[in-house]
Amino acid sequence: MVVRIIAGIALALGTAYAGADSLTAAADDLCEHVKSCAMAQMAAEEDLTPEMRQMVEPVIQNMCSSMRGQIQDVGSGHPLYGPSVACMRSMSSISCDKMMEGDGMYTDECKEYEARVKAMAGE
Numbered sequence: 658m659v660v661r662i663i664a665g666i667a668l669a670l671g672t673a674y675a676g677a678d679s680l681t682a683a684a685d686d687l688c689e690h691v692k693s694c695a696m697a698q699m700a701a702e703e704d705l706t707p708e709m710r711q712m713v714e715p716v717i718q719n720m721c722s723s724m725r726g727q728i729q730d731v732g733s734g735h736p737l738y739g740p741s742v743a744c745m746r747s748m749s750s751i752s753c754d755k756m757m758e759g760d761g762m763y764t765d766e767c768k769e770y771e772a773r774v775k776a777m778a779g780e
Contacts, residue, residue: 680738683745688721694753695720736777740770 695717747764
């Protein structure tokens with residue numbers, strides 16, 4: 658479950674564009690929310706050995722800073738800027754339980770963002 662959350666957020670942030678304002682804040686908020694949910698899920702997992710916890714916890718703790726390095730810096734005038742902010746904000750409002758569902762992170766705002774990315778790429 659923890660890995661699924663991390664994969665979902667990596668996908669979302671890896672395709673996002675970030676500026677030094679609301680999108681960066683939205684991405685940071687989302688990452689912190691996902692990190693909190695992942696840590697709570699890991700704490701609740703009875704099957705994880707202490708060794709597994711020691712291995713996974715640093716990855717979760719450092720995931721936000723790792724993802725920041727993968728995000729391009731694009732200004733607020735970019736056509737994907739607004740949809741990116743809307744997608745990040747919508748995912749930040751998802752409950753931890755909903756995140757654990759298979760496609761629980763794909764909100765309407767994120768579907769719209771993905772459609773715009775594909776349209777820009779000519780797909």
